[in-house]
Amino acid sequence: MIKVKNLYHSYSRDERYAVKDVSFEIEKGEIFGFLGPSGAGKSTTQGILSGLLRLQKGEVTVAGYNVKKISNKMFNQIGMSFEQSNVYNKLTARENLAFYRKLFDVETRDPDELLELVGLADKAKVKAGEFSKGMKHRLTFARSMINNPSIWFLDEPTTGLDPAIAATIKDIIWDQKKREVTTFLTTHNMFIADELCNRVAFIVDGEVRLIDSPRSLKLQYGSRFVDIEYIGGNGLVKESLSTVDDKDRARIKHIIDNNEIQTMHTKEATLEEIFIKVTGRGLI
Amino acid sequence: MLKKITAVFLRDLKVNTREMISIYILVVPVLFAIFINLLTPGINDTTVRLAMIDGDNPAQVEYLENFANVSLFKNAADVEERVGRRDNFIGILPEGDGYYIFKQGNEPEYLIDFTKLLKTLFETGASLGDSAAEIVEFGRETPPLKKMLVNISILFSSVLGGMMITLNVVEEKADNTISAMNVSPISRTGFILGKSLMGVTMPIYGSLAILLITGYGGVNVAQMLLLILSAAILSMMIGFIEGLNNDDMMTAAGSFKLVFMPLAGAIAAAEALSEKWQWVAWWVPYYWAYKGNDSVLSQSSTWGQILLYTGIILGMCGLVYLILAPRIRAGLEKG
Ligand SMILES: Nc1ncnc2c1ncn2[C@@H]1O[C@H](COP(=O)(O)OP(=O)(O)O)[C@@H](O)[C@H]1O
Ligand SMILES: [Mg+2]
Numbered sequence: 001m002i003k004v005k006n007l008y009h010s011y012s013r014d015e016r017y018a019v020k021d022v023s024f025e026i027e028k029g030e031i032f033g034f035l036g037p038s039g040a041g042k043s044t045t046q047g048i049l050s051g052l053l054r055l056q057k058g059e060v061t062v063a064g065y066n067v068k069k070i071s072n073k074m075f076n077q078i079g080m081s082f083e084q085s086n087v088y089n090k091l092t093a094r095e096n097l098a099f100y101r102k103l104f105d106v107e108t109r110d111p112d113e114l115l116e117l118v119g120l121a122d123k124a125k126v127k128a129g130e131f132s133k134g135m136k137h138r139l140t141f142a143r144s145m146i147n148n149p150s151i152w153f154l155d156e157p158t159t160g161l162d163p164a165i166a167a168t169i170k171d172i173i174w175d176q177k178k179r180e181v182t183t184f185l186t187t188h189n190m191f192i193a194d195e196l197c198n199r200v201a202f203i204v205d206g207e208v209r210l211i212d213s214p215r216s217l218k219l220q221y222g223s224r225f226v227d228i229e230y231i232g233g234n235g236l237v238k239e240s241l242s243t244v245d246d247k248d249r250a251r252i253k254h255i256i257d258n259n260e261i262q263t264m265h266t267k268e269a270t271l272e273e274i275f276i277k278v279t280g281r282g283l284i
Numbered sequence: 285m286l287k288k289i290t291a292v293f294l295r296d297l298k299v300n301t302r303e304m305i306s307i308y309i310l311v312v313p314v315l316f317a318i319f320i321n322l323l324t325p326g327i328n329d330t331t332v333r334l335a336m337i338d339g340d341n342p343a344q345v346e347y348l349e350n351f352a353n354v355s356l357f358k359n360a361a362d363v364e365e366r367v368g369r370r371d372n373f374i375g376i377l378p379e380g381d382g383y384y385i386f387k388q389g390n391e392p393e394y395l396i397d398f399t400k401l402l403k404t405l406f407e408t409g410a411s412l413g414d415s416a417a418e419i420v421e422f423g424r425e426t427p428p429l430k431k432m433l434v435n436i437s438i439l440f441s442s443v444l445g446g447m448m449i450t451l452n453v454v455e456e457k458a459d460n461t462i463s464a465m466n467v468s469p470i471s472r473t474g475f476i477l478g479k480s481l482m483g484v485t486m487p488i489y490g491s492l493a494i495l496l497i498t499g500y501g502g503v504n505v506a507q508m509l510l511l512i513l514s515a516a517i518l519s520m521m522i523g524f525i526e527g528l529n530n531d532d533m534m535t536a537a538g539s540f541k542l543v544f545m546p547l548a549g550a551i552a553a554a555e556a557l558s559e560k561w562q563w564v565a566w567w568v569p570y571y572w573a574y575k576g577n578d579s580v581l582s583q584s585s586t587w588g589q590i591l592l593y594t595g596i597i598l599g600m601c602g603l604v605y606l607i608l609a610p611r612i613r614a615g616l617e618k619g
Binding site: 050051052072073074075076078080082084086087088089090091095099100102103104105143 | 287288291295298299302303455458459460461463464465466467468469470471
């Protein structure tokens with residue numbers, strides 16, 4: 001459904017790339033996670049794929065449309081939930097959706113049904129200007145589903161939401177997956193990625209470092225992690241180290257030889273730890 | 285396409301009826317019209333109201349009733365009392381062999397002139413057939429002050445459409461919703477057309493309201509709208525540019541000086557400059573709209589003249605369009 005080949009993007013139109021030589025393909029019905037710290041180039045990539053940003057260099061096809069010369073019709077198939085919510089503050093929640101649906105040529109969903117879905121049913125007649133940040137975010141998210149998109153772009157869909165609402169959003173994404181919706185999801189939340197994505201791409205500084213399924217990543221890195229707690233120079237120290245990485249193995253040996261070990265056990269690596277291992281970077 | 289354009293327009297209209305500032309702009313034409321009526325009372329009805337003595341010279345009364353609204357009173361004192369009230373009654377009272385015109389002083393000059401003309405016509409024994417045409421034409425000649433105010437108000441209300449566009453573009457920018465439009469199937473042209481409709485409907489509504497309220501409903505409205513709408517294109521384009529260049533309404537409204545200054549200048553030139561100097565205002569589209577409107581309001585316009593003026597206005601707007609249109613599209617562009 002989505003094909004990206006050697007994609008580059010520079011906001012300053014020079015050699016300083018926000019996205020550098022990115023390539024990947026997304027199958028129909030797949031949830032593809034784009035993971036990386038803030039500023040990695042996730043939103044930029046998504047902007048180009050959704051036609052919001054002009055394609056500068058590389059090849060991108062979305063649902064068979066070449067993004068270089070986008071046809072407005074393409075958007076009948078696309079849903080886009082923005083990282084920064086963008087709804088009309090002077091319209092009510094229902095009016096926002098009722099207006100937006102009129103812009104489509106395909107069958108659209110009932111605004112009230114969508115509001116119910118994201119837990120805003122009782123706020124249908126309230127102007128979005130009176131909404132909290134999280135509520136606006138949910139309205140933006142609901143709007144992205146109004147045209148029953150077959151390709152769905154979600155930019156940080158759960159960021160800034162309280163855990164209960166984030167769980168609701170996660171359930172909705174699951175539900176859409178059952179309907180064979182192809183989803184491109186950016187996030188820096190590893191738990192969301194772990195639970196939802198068929199495959200994830202690790203992106204840092206505009207470059208994709210790895211693409212694989214969370215399952216396969218865990219098999220590779222599996223239980224080859226140890227948590228060590230020991231008494232160091234300044235009291236208790238805790239470290240997570242790989243048992244396959246040469247540097248980490250040397251480090252484990254060094255700790256055992258020179259310190260008093262308090263606890264030590266192997267465990268399954270989290271996606272976050274794998275990310276740090278692979279990219280050498282944290283996620284914040 | 286039409287459905288989407290209408291949706292954009294109706295959304296704007298909905299929001300505009302909820303905000304104080306836009307509600308105010310929406311009622312401005314009506315306020316202007318009411319203001320004009322208050323400022324020029326009695327002008328609406330171009331028939332003269334005469335007060336005369338009952339039974340005195342019935343032939344004269346019968347003749348004058350053909351052209352004026354005649355009320356009869358018992359005696360001269362009653363006539364004087366009636367004329368003395370605030371509205372525009374003019375008395376015709378006997379004195380010696382002839383008659384004199386009795387007025388209060390606040391009546392517009394043209395009413396007095398008209399009364400004098402009627403009286404003279406009767407006295408010279410002009411027959412109805414000879415003089416009716418002349419009299420009717422004179423009676424319909426509308427007072428210059430009122431005509432000017434109506435003309436100015438109509439031009440002004442055509443500019444208000446542009447201000448509404450600015451308001452609505454500033455809103456889209458503040459709410460960051462243009463990006464949502466850009467990922468919907470509405471084309472950029474469709475979006476711009478939808479947003480432009482306010483700049484078309486506002487002048488239509490504004491000029492109709494002003495014409496009807498001030499009693500000019502009988503003029504050639506089609507000619508008037510042709511002139512007004514072609515002039516409105518200019519303020520629509522400026523409306524977009526100001527909306528895209530400004531982040532809050534107040535500074536955007538302030539920059540509408542750009543439109544109001546040539547507008548006021550063109551009117552001043554058309555009214556105050558002698559024929560020899562009129563050309564200084566030729567480059568302002570509003571000058572032609574004002575002149576065209578003036579003919580329409582005087583009911584002396586011809587289609588040839590109106591089409592010529594419209595052509596001149598459209599030509600000028602076309603030039604501005606060539607400069608501004610790419611900037612408008614770029615302003616709504618993707619990054
Ligand atoms: N509109 C813009 N103009 C200039 N630079 C930008 C713009 N948007 C993003 N960037 C830069 O591009 C890089 C990638 O940003 P972004 O794609 O938003 O990252 P992410 O979504 O992964 O947090 C960052 O360095 C950011 O500062
Ligand atoms: Mg982002």
